[in-house]
Amino acid sequence: MSPSPPLTMKSLDTLHNPSAVESGNAAVKNVDDDGREKRTGTFLTASAHIITAVIGSGVLSLAWALAQLGWVAGTMILVIFAIITYYTSTLLADCYRAPDPITGTRNYTYMGVVRAYLGGKKVQLCGLAQYGNLVGVSIGYTITASISLVAIGRANCFHDKGHGAKCTASNYPYMVAFGGLQILLSQIPNFHKLSFLSIIAAVMSFSYASIGIGLAIAKVASGKVGKTTLTGTVIGVDVSASDKVWKAFQAVGDIAFSYAYTTILIEIQDTLRSSPPENKVMKKASLIGVSTTTVFYLLCGCIGYAAFGNLSPGDFLTDFGFYEPFWLVIFANVCIAVHLVGAYQVYVQPFFQFVESKCNKKWPESNFINKEYSLKIPLLGKFRVNFFRLVWRTNYVILTTFIAMIFPFFNSILGLLGALAFWPLTVYFPVAMHIAQTKVKKYSGRWLALNLLVLVCLIVSALAAVGSIVGLINNVKKYKPFESID
Template sequence: MKSYNAKHISSAVETGDAAVKSVDDDGREKRTGTFITASAHIITAVIGSGVLSLAWALAQLGWVAGTVILVTFAIITYYTSTLLADCYRSPDSVTGTRNYTYMGVVRAYLGGKKVQLCGLAQYGNLVGVTIGYTITASISLVAIGKANCFHNKGHGAKCSVSNYPYMAAFGIVQIILSQISNFHELSFLSIIAAVMSFSYASIGIGLAIATVASGKIGKTDLTGTVVGVDVTASEKLWRSFQAIGDIAFAYAYSTILIEIQDTLRSSPPENKVMKKASLVGVSTTTVFYILCGCIGYAAFGNQAPGDFLTDFGFYEPYWLIDFANACIALHLIGAYQVYGQPFFQFVESKCKKKWPESKFINKEYSSNIPMLGKCRVNLFRLVWRTCYVILTTVVAMIFPFFNAILGLLGALAFWPLTVYFPVAMHIAQTKVKKYSRRWLALYLLVLVCLIVSFLAAVGSIVGLISSVKTYKPFKNLD
């Protein structure tokens, strides 16, 4: 790695001071990220359309457990994110060597087979999320057509719309956006996506408040759905597990935390900026989660729908429902890239190391595009990323119940990426004494979260089995 960096620095020096200023001290591209861009990346990654399903989660758990679990996982996520942020450089969190990826951090502190485990969990989850976002975006776009149909023909009308054209359109947009060369150039897209997430979450909250104000509210309970009235005993158990998992995974962004941190300027220290961005991101998210979850539960009670907007908890005003669903689709366009870029760069980095002399893989071409300015084109990037988007789109079309699989992937990735690795690397970095109070407290946290992940995985498997049983291939998706 040192010879690679030296080569880049020397070539930059040969081309003059301007070129030197365009690279960091290790020869890589100059980082321009700030507290604002990092916060935008985090909010884009964390606040997904799942915020609108938290009323359902609270309906399964009730006022007390639901609210406590929401706040607890916010605290856990923020705490472990601060541990992970300190591990970006090694061995010292401020002056140490940069680690550009999550796998790189694990390699620096833990090594061995844990690096492969990290890669499997991280990149498997990233691929799954991009497939899930393709499905979710199409559901939101279908909901726009249905909202207009219900408005014109009545709420009881049979309004059937196919998801497939919308999935294809989403894929075409992603093929274009995927040519953005790296994470450093995604800031504008993340800021737009973050604004969209605030927009549809605010609309959902506003509509729920209007429902509560009208007095037409559902029956709520301290412990949520009532066995024998709303659900059977087994349904109560599995749905509670699934709800806990939904809340835990709703905060998880550790999968891409290091990649976000690697976009930050070196001054002030990246770990300090990342901690502030994490605090803003998690705090903002928690406010929206509590508002959506609690007000939504108050509005719909134990019969809360899985999603305010796409499951038509609200029908009117239809134009506002249309706008909110459009915001969801726009948000997911940006979120797809935030989750896709780390995987894109992982594959491209491996290929460049394996075939350093290949012009197809390594050569960059510059071209001026009207209104967009100078753009860099790499033939391998163009072909590989296009194929990836096509593949994820096809998988989304073949398996429209993939969101149930995504819940299982989230359960499997949450514990190692959000809890275990940050804690284990923190212990290695700060040399926490084995069996000390701090060591025991940290591993108690690891154990509790492992149990949560296991229960959520079981709940996801039950939900997946149910989804497969009801799945009808080659039918229009209602």
């Protein structure tokens, strides 16, 4: 390995695209208007990033969410959250450059955008909400991936010993395996190098969602379906009155989480070529991403609810709403695990870059933090190694994996993450920055409508958070940490 020269404050412009740093020289070729290496992202890669972020395995919990809310409220909330997410994502896309959305100065992160338009303590609040959510998502995805990997072994067990067999397993070894793989993938230097992983993950998400829909259709066609109602689970029959309330709130949180990608929208937009204008490409990618996933969500949620009724499982692939064909159930869970491998990186890379940028600025003379080494890997070409990146990212994955092993609760984690992240990052900041950017007149009709949207979403998020916390407490009481496959 040959060392690259130490990074200086002047060369910090290459941080988001360190591939511009070559052994012996910091040569930036074909630079963009901000002096950074020319971005190569397109509508296709942006759409892949969005779909990877939006279509998570949470899609398979939507039948459970509809069971708590019923046909009317469930479908309405799904569509409403889709519309709100798309609308606010267009507002946020216009804020990538400041003050003008086409010719203004670029902002590379969500915090950077908030700093440009709002400033003050709101920048720190944004960072706390965004990076806290990204850390939470990486923990949640570790949990979810392990559940899918366990389901693969359970599917084989059920096939061999019958559907009534006690086929259970500990998630812990699978969490460790998933964490080990993420340690390797976390050495991918930055968001700009994730396109191939996002495309693979997007294909996987379409695959398992389609399998889930297909199996649900087959169950409906068989006639052996559960009971459904306009208002969901029935008090005194399926749930108690208090459970009905808390689970309904939790279901709203699950749906909110299922659309939460604005957390990384600016980081995705920063990968796009400057022509055509980034905001126009991002809006188009957001429309395709949100509308495509909404179709899948409605199909998964509605057909899944029609199949299982008010007793819909939290995840109808990993909770074994289906046992046969066992090979298809196994394949679907493999697709979930592979998708989560890529989705983990899409969500965690902005946090990695945030920490590394801060450390570079604070200790610009540190060789441990700044020095890059060029390593040739057969068939893969040159790969850059930085010892700080290696140590810090490895420790991060280890820590989040450990936390996941302590709190392995699926639906409650999803709902809580959605409730906490949805309001500030998907609604409040995009609306506040849009008002500042376009100078919406205070107390005008538009100003009142935008602030009403913010208030309503705050109330919904607060209720969803409470419901998720209650669900998490109940799951803690029921959890049995050590079980093995019979």
